[in-house]
Amino acid sequence: MILTPQTFDQIFPIAKLWLLGFVPAGAQPLASAILSVVPVLIAFPLLFAITTWLERKGLGRMQNRLGPNRTGPFGLLQPIADAVKSLTKEDIVPITADHVVHFLAPLVLVAAAFLAYAVLPIGRNMVIVNMNAGVLFFFAIGSTVELSVFMAGWSSRSKYSLLGAMRAVAQMISYEIPMVLATIVIIMQAGSLSTVSIVDKQAGYTGIFPHWYVFTPWGIVGFALFMIAATAESNRSPFDLPEGESEIIAGYYIEYSGFKFALFFLGEYLGMFATSGLAITLFLGGWSAPFSFLAWIPSYVWFFAKLLVLIAAFIWIRGTLPRLRMDQLMNLAWQYVLPMALINMLVAGIWHFMPTGPARWLVCTALLAAPCILLSLALKRKQRFQVRTYRFAE
Amino acid sequence: MTVSFLILAVLTVAGMAAAMGLRNAVHCVLALTVGFAGVAALYLQLGAQFVGFTQIMVYVGAVAILAVFAIMMTHSPTPVQLPAYSSRWAWGIVVAAAVFSVLAWAIRSGTASSQVLPPQPDIDVQQIGEALMHRFVLPLEIMGLLLTAALIGAVVIAMDRKEEPK
Amino acid sequence: MVGEGILKGLAETARNFFGSYVSKERLTTLQYPEERLPQIEAARSFPFLVFDGSDWHQGMRCVACQICEKECPPKCILIKKSADKKPDAVGKPQFYPAVFAIDISVCMSCQICVEVCPFDAIKMDVDYDLPTDDRFGGLLFDKHRLAKSNQYYHQIHPTEAAAVDAALAEARTKVEAKAKVAAEARAAAEAKPAPAPQAQPADGESR
Numbered sequence: 001m002i003l004t005p006q007t008f009d010q011i012f013p014i015a016k017l018w019l020l021g022f023v024p025a026g027a028q029p030l031a032s033a034i035l036s037v038v039p040v041l042i043a044f045p046l047l048f049a050i051t052t053w054l055e056r057k058g059l060g061r062m063q064n065r066l067g068p069n070r071t072g073p074f075g076l077l078q079p080i081a082d083a084v085k086s087l088t089k090e091d092i093v094p095i096t097a098d099h100v101v102h103f104l105a106p107l108v109l110v111a112a113a114f115l116a117y118a119v120l121p122i123g124r125n126m127v128i129v130n131m132n133a134g135v136l137f138f139f140a141i142g143s144t145v146e147l148s149v150f151m152a153g154w155s156s157r158s159k160y161s162l163l164g165a166m167r168a169v170a171q172m173i174s175y176e177i178p179m180v181l182a183t184i185v186i187i188m189q190a191g192s193l194s195t196v197s198i199v200d201k202q203a204g205y206t207g208i209f210p211h212w213y214v215f216t217p218w219g220i221v222g223f224a225l226f227m228i229a230a231t232a233e234s235n236r237s238p239f240d241l242p243e244g245e246s247e248i249i250a251g252y253y254i255e256y257s258g259f260k261f262a263l264f265f266l267g268e269y270l271g272m273f274a275t276s277g278l279a280i281t282l283f284l285g286g287w288s289a290p291f292s293f294l295a296w297i298p299s300y301v302w303f304f305a306k307l308l309v310l311i312a313a314f315i316w317i318r319g320t321l322p323r324l325r326m327d328q329l330m331n332l333a334w335q336y337v338l339p340m341a342l343i344n345m346l347v348a349g350i351w352h353f354m355p356t357g358p359a360r361w362l363v364c365t366a367l368l369a370a371p372c373i374l375l376s377l378a379l380k381r382k383q384r385f386q387v388r389t390y391r392f393a394e
Numbered sequence: 395m396t397v398s399f400l401i402l403a404v405l406t407v408a409g410m411a412a413a414m415g416l417r418n419a420v421h422c423v424l425a426l427t428v429g430f431a432g433v434a435a436l437y438l439q440l441g442a443q444f445v446g447f448t449q450i451m452v453y454v455g456a457v458a459i460l461a462v463f464a465i466m467m468t469h470s471p472t473p474v475q476l477p478a479y480s481s482r483w484a485w486g487i488v489v490a491a492a493v494f495s496v497l498a499w500a501i502r503s504g505t506a507s508s509q510v511l512p513p514q515p516d517i518d519v520q521q522i523g524e525a526l527m528h529r530f531v532l533p534l535e536i537m538g539l540l541l542t543a544a545l546i547g548a549v550v551i552a553m554d555r556k557e558e559p560k
Numbered sequence: 561m562v563g564e565g566i567l568k569g570l571a572e573t574a575r576n577f578f579g580s581y582v583s584k585e586r587l588t589t590l591q592y593p594e595e596r597l598p599q600i601e602a603a604r605s606f607p608f609l610v611f612d613g614s615d616w617h618q619g620m621r622c623v624a625c626q627i628c629e630k631e632c633p634p635k636c637i638l639i640k641k642s643a644d645k646k647p648d649a650v651g652k653p654q655f656y657p658a659v660f661a662i663d664i665s666v667c668m669s670c671q672i673c674v675e676v677c678p679f680d681a682i683k684m685d686v687d688y689d690l691p692t693d694d695r696f697g698g699l700l701f702d703k704h705r706l707a708k709s710n711q712y713y714h715q716i717h718p719t720e721a722a723a724v725d726a727a728l729a730e731a732r733t734k735v736e737a738k739a740k741v742a743a744e745a746r747a748a749a750e751a752k753p754a755p756a757p758q759a760q761p762a763d764g765e766s767r
Contacts, residue, residue, distance in 0.1 A: 061580045062573045066589045101424065132518050133443045140447040143455025147427060150462050154420055166466065169459060176455075193519050320573045321566065376562040391554075 005296040012039065012300070013125050036128045040117050047307075048269045049079035055315050062319035082262075089258035094156060097255060101155035106260045108148035109267035116141045116274040119195050123287045123300035127196055134195040135187065138278055139180055142233065145271060146172045149242075152264070153252035164251025167326055168242030172233055174333040179229035179275075181341035182222040185348040186213055186282045195278075199286030208292045212285035217364040218348040221372070223283040225341050227313075230275035232333070234268055237318040241326055276310040277303075336375055343371050398439060406432030419465045427458040444519050601717055604684035606664045607673055609706045612649055616707040617656075621681035623648065624657040628673035628682055636666035637673065649728075650735055662706060664690065665699040680724045686716050 007014070016035045023031040053068075053076065060067030068075035093102055119134035121127040131137055146169050153165020190198045190213075204211045213219040232239040243251040253264045280286060284306050287299035324332065347367045354360035409429030413422045430453040437446035480486070526534050579586035590597060613619035624641040638661040645653035673682050685708070692698030714721040 058577070061577045061587075064576055064580060064586055064588055066587065066591070069591075098418075098420070101420070131443060132516075133447055136444065136447040136451070136519070140450035140455065143451050146459055147454065147462075150459065150466075151424070154462070154466065162466065166463075169463070173456075173459065191520070316570065316573060316577075320569045373562050 005298070009124055009298040009300075011298070012123065040122075040128065041114070044114075044117065044270060044273055045266065047273060047304075048266055049083075051269060051273075051311055052079050052082065054311065055318075058312070058315045059319050062316070086259055086262035091258045091260065092255075094158065094255055096157045098155040098157065101151050102255070103260075105148050105152035105155060106256070106263035106267065108151065109145060110263050110270070112141050112144045112148065113267045113270035113274060116271070117277070120274070120277040120281060121196050121199050121286055122277075122303050123298065126287075126300060130194060130196045133193045135183060135193045135198075135278075135282075138195075138274075139176070139183075142271075142275075143176065145233075145267075148267075149252055152256070156252075156255035158255055161252050161254050164242045164254070168235060168252055171235070171239065171242060171326075171329060171333075174330055175229040175232035175239075175337070178225055178333065178337040178341045179233065181338070181345060182226040182229065183278075183282060185218055185222045185345055188345070188348055189213060189352065195281050195286075199281055199288065202285040203288040205292040210285055210288060210290055210292075212283065212288075212290075214283040214285075216351065217361065217368050218344050218351055219283055221340065221344050221368050222348075223279065225337055225344065226279050226283065227310075228332075228337055230272070230279060231314065231317065232329070233275060234272040236268075236272060236314060238321040238324050239329055241323060241329065272314065273307065273311075276307055276314075279310065280306045331379070336379060339375060340372060344368065399436070402432055402435045402439065406436065420462065423458060423461045423465060426461070427454055430454050430458065441514070441516065444517075444522055599686055601719065603686045604669055604671060605686055605688045606667055606669060606684070606690075606701075607662060607682050607706070608685040608708045609660065609703070610681055610683055610710055610713050611707050612710050614709070616704070616709070618646070619649070620656065620707060621649070621679050622657055622660065623654040623679055623681070624660075625678065627676050627678065631672050631676045633670060633672065634666045634668055636663045637661070638663075650732060657703060660703040660706060662701050663699060664701055680728060683713055683717070683720075683724075 016032070019035060020028055020032060056078065057067035057075065068078045071077045071081045093099060116138055118128045119131055119137055149168045149172065150165050153161045153168070156162075186198060187193055190201050192198065202210065202212050209215070214223045231237075235243055241251075243253070253261060256264060280303065287303045289295045289297060289299075289302050347364050350367065351360055351364050354363065406429050409425050409427075409432055412425035413429060416422045416425060430449065434446045434449040434454070437449055576586055581587075610621055611617075611619040612621065624639055626639050626641070629635075629637045629639045638659060639657050640659035642656050642658040646656050648654045669684070671684055674684055690699075710721070710725070713724075
């Protein structure tokens, strides 16, 4: 085997084909499926462990303190300590809880979160299933996460958890629409729902600059809207009111302890990675390198590098912004993000039909900047303090 | 009648039967969701990717959530202990048998089951989109109008009348 | 500008993140058991008994006058006077405490015992690292545990210790000067009757 950059890039497909050679022909489809799935099942939980460490250290440094630094050098064994803790804690289920649903909720969440990785192209020729309707599959699976949130909140039969579940489900459905609308722009431009072909369309270069969709006016706005919606979908700060630690303690998973809580945590982070992965696939060019002279670095390295950058951005936002109140959250979704997503779709259509050149850049940028600024100003002006009226007291 | 079809069919029928038979309303909705997922899997098995995923997105992701919201807002958490089967179950069986026989006769005597069809080409989403925009654009627009009317109606009903600020 | 607040916030957090690696004021964590905050000189935790010299029992300044026991507001000091006496720093025999116990779970660090002690025998320590797993006896400090040397006192409260030492030395020189004057007077008084018998040397010597 000649060691070219091509070989390193395709090391995983080559290894899979080599291993499949040992399997009899009848069992090959099953073995091929297992060999595709197992690396994902290993890599992303490992990334989850690393992310918990990164988050605690990163948030600590942003808050002028050290993160954990006692377990292992620089606290690197902290994820292992957390795993041991969550495995050895007593599993308390309230007596009045609905035991079957209480048990199934974290399983549904983790299963849905893992299913979403099936359509993400992690490298060149490295996607588990290349579906025609890949992006649609991703959103279909994302909508089952809300069901598991509801199951968790309802089955605990506690007021905190029910309140948290209602808020969480309302938040997730509200932000699903802008997420899908931001994706439609990409689908319009790429002409296909298949994630592999979307990445392939972004893999070219003009000079040294890539053809990523984020480097267009509608692309960057779409990316921003998608990331806002993704933050809200994964219940992450500043949209983490349903699980607000200081407000309703843990919201819909307040009655979960030990390993089930760890599963919820895992499911939430896996969902975050999955939506980041989709954002990378749709907007940031998937596994392609940012400059043409860097294309010798393997494609999966670029995917994970971009994923780490997005995770760092999530952690940065978490350390900076205060939590949004429920009504502020819903206002943002319906009165700001949704109109911007619709206008973005319109501008993408205009971009498609205008001839290439600086004219379409100017027109599209102006058409996007004006509503953005006007909407922001209008929403800010609405924040006059009103006289407090009581609905039932008078 | 492959093994996978049998499994999915049993799952779907069991889910729907449980949705009718369980006492707790939330359990019924969750069993209904399993039934929906089974139907979606059957669509996928037939090769209709778009319909299958849309079934999941719409039914599991939206209709089931709607049903659970309705139950959450209206029901008390403790299940009501009513008898599971009504007293007029004999009439129920008669009606169900009649409906079943009519549907079965309609399906068996239809054209689809008597011939062996040539394998259909894979319909991809682009063709569905073009059909929606060219051949079926009128139903699409009417549905959109209906949905918008429903949405506005719901907002109007749910909006609380704000009194004028003093 | 729209979004200015968020951008300023992000810039501040980024400055915190990168600054925490270079400057001390952006990383204010004290890693406790290894690093401790320096205490001011007037810090105090619980009392201790001062001894001069190297023998803790011999050099202890406390003479069991029991003033601190009477003045202590929560009554956390227990003193039992000894039956015999031992010589103190200037050689005078003094009583000493056979039992001197302070219950530091009761002590409120008011420093009244220090203020009333006429012998500068009890002073405030600064050691706060006193955890124990013995709920009943572990916080009851006996005489041996409470006795700490004068050098230690100099270490924790330098100016105070220096002032106390100066005062004690001054008192000691005054006592010694008075004793010397008294010894001289006694020697003079002893020397004065001597010439009277020596006025009749023949009678005395012939006898």
